[in-house]
Amino acid sequence: MANRISRRHVIEGGAAALAAGALRIPDLQRGKTKLLTPVEALEAELAKPLTGAAKSALPGALAGVESASRARLRHALTENSEPSLIFKAMPKDDRSW
């Protein structure tokens, strides 16, 4: 059931994306589509754009995420090591949480 629902959503989502793309392509062709900055792209995902001090702090906060990405690349991990994640397969009625 869950699979069917998600497939339907994927199809609907894909159709919506195509429709959106179709709207944007002419704009692109006319050179009108604005490429979003990382800050604008993130703000577009929020219910409303940040304002005031929060807006000013956002570039720094995003830079922090990128900085962490760069920093962790300096520490290479042992090849084929496992993450500390555990998922146990279980029958459908066994999940108690």
Next chain:
Amino acid sequence: MVSPFSSIREMADALRRKKVSSVELTQMYLKRLEALGEEHHAVAQMTTELALKQAMAADNSQSRSLLHGIPFGVKDLYAVKGYPTRWGSPGHADQQFDYNAAAVQRLFDLGGVLLAKLAMIELAGGGNYNSPSASADGACLSAWDKTRWAGGSSSGSGCSAALGAAGYTLGSETSGSIICPSAFNGATGFRPTYGRVSRYGAMALAWTHDKLGPICRSADDCGLVLDAIAGRDERDPSSIDGPFSLKPLGRKLKIGLIPQTFKQSDAAACEKLYDDAIAVFKSLGHEAVDVAWPDLPYDLAVGIIVAAEGASAHENFIRSDRLQLLPDKDQVAGLAASLKTPAVDYLWAMRFRGEALQANQVWDKCDCIFTPVFYHGAVPADETFDKSFAKMGGNDGPANLLGWPAIAFPIGFEGGLPIGGQVIGPAFAENVCLQAATDYQRETDWHRRVPPGAEVLS
């Protein structure tokens, strides 16, 4: 004679002998919380009606435990049926759960009396707050100086315990949130091994990091409370059945000392208090040995894990228009940015976590590690952390990442402010932490000092 600063054993004994009733204890603490808690912004929500009802029930029933009839407070991150659970956030003002957090229910089952839900940093600090006022209740002020911050994120828990405004309190820690307010208020706080206490009904900041534990006025009190709330809970898949004992090892301890950088932080006063504390341990027959953990990017991994898990745990809120109700705008930006934590970074951190287990080699050389929490007392309540934490020092290395327990307690005062030390133990060795801290507190009275202004009420 029971005072607001009595230990749990003293209160339990007085209750058993009928020298005091639970209702009397409850009324004393309610009065203090309403007055001192208000002054220090330590209370999120009084639960007066529930407290008096539970106290009356305790007085009229057979004692079920040492905690029977003793009033306590909990961080507003624990769900309590019938009361708001706002997680310190103005963006969650209407939130209520119709069940009790597992730890709260355990205390209720043992005859506990809930006085209040205590102030905390919004969302336990997820997104990296930069100001003491990052809370729906304003900046919680240190029990020792109302111009200073009480620490976070379990601000009200540390402050209320130190003020003698509750018999004991519960806090939580993802990365420092029990240890820091314990240090800033001169309280004693116990962060247990990850999984020791069920997280059911407590706000998640980072599922693989969150630990729930007591903040009290002594190590002995912390042990009693931890003993009451620890244990496996089917509703929290990370809760453990691991070995659990609070009994001392039955021999003197090898206490590890990690390298410190006092001079870089202008921390001569802390250095002296730290040396004095080591001298106390040695005078008790414990041995001090120099140790070091591997130099690895523990803090980086913690930061990535907390960002990724916190972003997921609070995604609905972060994407909503309620996000901007949070007063700390750096935190608003931080929470929004945390949505962009790459999955590969998170998985790097979770793979690194396994590699970091090599830090357990430090336990070949010692039973526990003693280190200052910070090199200075509580920071000013009106300064942002980018300024005030510049020379705070302190280093708990892999302790939070690897879920090691730690107990924080006062080791002296600098300029009227308490300085905290902490004993960190290996996973599942809460008893070792407790042995060191109770030994220390038997020989010293820093933890018995009463904050100015807190003694006038009784």
